[in-house]
Amino acid sequence: xxxxxxxxxxxxxxxxxxxxxxxxxxxxxxxxxxxxxxxxxxxxxxxxxxxxxxxxxxxxxxxxxxxxxxxxxxxxxxxxxxxxxxxxxxxxxxxxxxxxxxxxxxxxxxxxxxxxxxxxxxxxxxxxxxxxxxxxxxxxxxxxxxxxxxxxxxxxxxxxxxxxxxxxxxxxxxxxxxxxxxxxxxxxxxxxxxxxxxxxxxxxxxxxxxxxxxxxxxxxxxxxxxxxxxxxxxxxxxxxxxxxxxxxxxxxxxxxxxxxxxxxxxxxxxxxxxxxxxxxxxxxxxxx
Amino acid sequence: xxxxxxxxxxxxxxxxxxxxxxxxxxxxxxxxxxxxxxxxxxxxxxxxxxxxxxxxxxxxxxxxxxxxxxxxxxxxxxxxxxxxxxxxxxxxxxxxxxxxxxxxxxxxxxxxxxxxxxxxxxxxxxxxxxxxxxxxxxxxxxxxxxxxxxxxxxxxxxxxxxxxxxxxxxxxxxxxxxxxxxxxxxxxxxxxxxxxxxxxxxxxxxxxxxxxxxxxxxxxxxxxxxxxxxxxxxxxxxxxxxxxxxxxxxxxxxxxxxxxxxxxxxxxxxxxxxxxxxxxxxxxxxxxxxxxxxxxxxxxxxxxxxx
Numbered sequence: 304x305x306x307x308x309x310x311x312x313x314x315x316x317x318x319x320x321x322x323x324x325x326x327x328x329x330x331x332x333x334x335x336x337x338x339x340x341x342x343x344x345x346x347x348x349x350x351x352x353x354x355x356x357x358x359x360x361x362x363x364x365x366x367x368x369x370x371x372x373x374x375x376x377x378x379x380x381x382x383x384x385x386x387x388x389x390x391x392x393x394x395x396x397x398x399x400x401x402x403x404x405x406x407x408x409x410x411x412x413x414x415x416x417x418x419x420x421x422x423x424x425x426x427x428x429x430x431x432x433x434x435x436x437x438x439x440x441x442x443x444x445x446x447x448x449x450x451x452x453x454x455x456x457x458x459x460x461x462x463x464x465x466x467x468x469x470x471x472x473x474x475x476x477x478x479x480x481x482x483x484x485x486x487x488x489x490x491x492x493x494x495x496x497x498x499x500x501x502x503x504x505x506x507x508x509x510x511x512x513x514x515x516x517x518x519x520x521x522x523x524x525x526x527x528x529x530x531x532x533x534x535x536x537x538x539x540x541x542x543x544x545x546x547x548x549x550x551x552x553x554x555x556x557x558x559x560x561x562x563x564x565x566x567x568x569x570x571x572x573x574x575x576x577x578x579x580x581x582x583x584x585x586x587x588x589x590x591x
Numbered sequence: 592x593x594x595x596x597x598x599x600x601x602x603x604x605x606x607x608x609x610x611x612x613x614x615x616x617x618x619x620x621x622x623x624x625x626x627x628x629x630x631x632x633x634x635x636x637x638x639x640x641x642x643x644x645x646x647x648x649x650x651x652x653x654x655x656x657x658x659x660x661x662x663x664x665x666x667x668x669x670x671x672x673x674x675x676x677x678x679x680x681x682x683x684x685x686x687x688x689x690x691x692x693x694x695x696x697x698x699x700x701x702x703x704x705x706x707x708x709x710x711x712x713x714x715x716x717x718x719x720x721x722x723x724x725x726x727x728x729x730x731x732x733x734x735x736x737x738x739x740x741x742x743x744x745x746x747x748x749x750x751x752x753x754x755x756x757x758x759x760x761x762x763x764x765x766x767x768x769x770x771x772x773x774x775x776x777x778x779x780x781x782x783x784x785x786x787x788x789x790x791x792x793x794x795x796x797x798x799x800x801x802x803x804x805x806x807x808x809x810x811x812x813x814x815x816x817x818x819x820x821x822x823x824x825x826x827x828x829x830x831x832x833x834x835x836x837x838x839x840x841x842x843x844x845x846x847x848x849x850x851x852x853x854x855x856x857x858x859x860x861x862x863x864x865x866x867x868x869x870x871x872x873x874x875x876x877x878x879x880x881x882x883x884x885x886x887x888x889x890x891x892x893x894x895x896x897x898x
Contacts, residue, residue, distance in 0.1 A: 359786060391788035403783045405776050415769070416776040417787045422769035443769070486788055 305552075307336030307539055311372060312490050312522040313358070313395075318367035320353050320546075327353040329546040331367070335490065335539070337374065340516055340523045342533045342554075345543035346566055351526045352400065354543070355492050358524075359397045360386030371395050373489050374520060391420045396488035398479045400495045400526075406468030410459055410478060413467050414450035417485035422446055453481035457511065473504035480511060484521065491515070493525040497532050505529070509536050534558065542566065593739045598863040599856070600733075604747045604816065606855025607754035611809035612832030613839070613847035614761065615678075615802025621778045621842040622798050623690070628701040629681055631829015632708035633803050637674035637810030638820045639712055641666055642721055645814075652728050659726060663811075670811055671804040678803025679796055681708075687792065705825070712822040720821040723814060750812045757808060758848055761801075765844060774798060778842070831874070838878050840891020849889060854878075 311334035320328040328350040335341040343351050357364045358381060369381040371393045379393035389395050405413050415422070422442050454460040457477035462470065467478060476496060483491055496512070497505045513536055515521050527533045533540060533554065540557040542550040544566040550557050557563055561579045612634050619627045644666045650659060685700040730744030765771035773794050776784040785791045813828070814820055831854060839850025854874055861873040881889065 361782075386782075387785045387788055387790045390786055391790075397786060399783075403780055405779045405783070407779055408772070408775060412772055412775075416772050416784065416789070419769055419773050419776075420788045423773070439769075482787070 305336075307334045307339060307341070310337045311335060312337040312339075313524065314368075314370040314372065315354070315358075316368045316370070318354065318357060318369065319365050320350070320357055320362060321365045327546050328357070328364075328543075331543070331546070331548050333541045333548060333551055335522060335524050337522050338516065339538040340512060340525065340536050341539045341541065342537035343524065343526050343541050343543065344528070344530075344533055348545075349543040349566075350546040351543055352494060353546075355397060355494055355526060357382070358389075358492060359395060360384065360389045371490060390486050390488070394487060394489040395492065396483040396486045396490070397492040398476075398483050398494060398496065400498060402472075402475045402479055404467040404475055404479060404482070407466060409464050410454060410467055410470070411447070411450055411463045413478065413482050414453060414485045415446055417482045418446040418449065449485060453484055456514070457481045458507075473500050473507075476500065476504075476508070477511065480508075480515075484515065484519070488521055490522050490524060493523065495526050495528060497527060497529050505532065508532075512536055593734055593736060593741050594863065596734065597739075597741045598859050600741070600743050600747060601863075602856035602859035603852065604750050604855070605859055606835075606852035607750050608809050608812055608816070608828075608851075609832050609835045609854050610848045610851025611754060611757065611805045611812070612828060613835040613851045614758075614844065615806050616833050616836040617839070617841050617844060617847040618774075618798050618802050620836070621844075622774060622795055623686075623697075624694075625686070625697045626701065626833065627686075627799075627802075628698070628829070629685075629704035629708060630802060630806060631827075631832065632705045632712075632825035633674060633678050633681070634806040634810050634813075634828055634832075635712065635820070635822065635825030636677050636708060637670055637803070637807030638814050638824065639716060639721075639810075639822075640673050640807065641670040641811040641814050642723060642820060644669055645723065645726070650726055651724055652726055654726075663726075667808065667811055670807040674807035674810070675800040675803045677708075678799045678806070682796055682799040687795075705829075709822050709825065716822065718822065720819050723818050723820075725815075725818055727815060746815055750816060753808065753812065757805065761805070762844065764801075770794075770797065834875065834878050837888055838881055840888025843888070843890045843892070846888055846890035853889075 313335040315334070316332050318328055318331040319326070331354065343354060345351050353362065356362045358369055360381065364382050367382070371379045371381055373394065381389055381393055381395065384393060405416065408416070422439070451460060451463065454463055457480065459470070459474055459478060459481075467475065470478060480491075480493065480496065493512075497508055500508060509532060512523060512525075516523060525537070537554055540550070540552065540554050541548060542557060542560070542563050549562045549566060550560040564579060564582055612630065615630045615633070616627065619625060619630070645662075648662045648666070650662050654662070681704050685704045686697050689696045689700060727746045727749060730742050730747070732740045733743055734741040765774065773784065773789045776787070776789060777791055777794050781791050813824070832851065835850035835854040836847045837850070838853060839846030839848070857874050857877055858870045862870045865873070
């Protein structure tokens, strides 16, 4: 029994997603362990983002079950929840491949929006907020503190009152992660967080993700193309190809899985052995 | 000069009423990109609710001043609550089931709701105009020269003050509170807002509720100012307020206030200096000219294509 089957934060069982005749994800089963960084990888069009969209309520899966399990043992069936409850109750947050910040709002406001649920309750649905009742003021102050903490974490505290749209690309990515963290997630799903980042920004990102795993009670599930990122930070790798899982395990094991190599290099099954051999040779050369 | 001042006071009063209604249009447009054509009729319903309650309370100009103030406050609050319930119901019944359908569908149901509300009030309350004795009378003479006295009546003061207070409160609600932030977030990216735990349906409902509450205030003010209402006032007032919202830049809250004020002033000055008959022509011509040169209105942001 592996670590992630013992204490999973997310269990995906027999997930199938069809769009008309196209099967984007076919009978996918995997688990993401608590406290792990789980990477979902695969060639373009493998169905990775579709999986994310099912997890976060963007799509209703054709078949299958998605279960989020909190540290206290409560479970949530994600495919049955409206999407605001997936964040609000099941505590599953996500970021997007193309950044979706609220560009017209300030950095601080972006992070405050993510804490809407508790603030709304404290303000008696907004009306109390206008009159500044005590519970709302306290909740608001706590929310601001949390927002400032995360802004500081991602190195953007100095720009707290600038509109989010004014930030450079790399900073927008970090802000998006900070915003997702402000919802207090048990599981954070990141869709290609390193896309379009330069090496320095990419290194900063890795550090941020490792920090989240180390210091926060948040597990991470990420889609990534950049194999160096995957191998460097993830604890568990799931590989998809044409909507089917082809490999699942520790990064080291997955890296050497011939099926994975074949999928990435695009060869027929009978050529796999030849490819494997080539890879070994290259590795030996590099080692020399 | 005196004449100008008098027209200015009248124009600001009228503009305040337009502005209050226009906020309902602009907020709904901002959050779901739809023109709520039934909003003018919500204003009319608010006006009728206020009328019924004033009659039920037996308010007349002869009542003691404290009684008048307290009763009007009660009428105001109750009219806001009841009209909000109407606004909420309209959204729940006619617009929410159509969310995510093609763009014209809610527009058509909005026109349908407008007709339903008009006909309902016409049947339930009768088609004849409903007069109300002036309750708030008197006023101040600001300036008096050559026999022309510039008057500002108490009711005008009341309307302008109420509007200013409400608009300040409203701006604070939008800019400072969690609810306002949620509304602005839904305006920009509804899906993302939902993924951050915001109940988008509820936020939209509350937007309709707020718009309807302000329309109810406008309805009460209209009733007290003109003293005559009928089931059809919502149409004209609605079109004017919608125009005001477009003039100011639809989707922009300060734009709606500015647009309402400008429209009121244009109409009043045109009536005062040129001809009453052509006041609507003037107002709409100016709208057309503004939109030719500023397609997104005075304070509206140009639509930026998302990539």
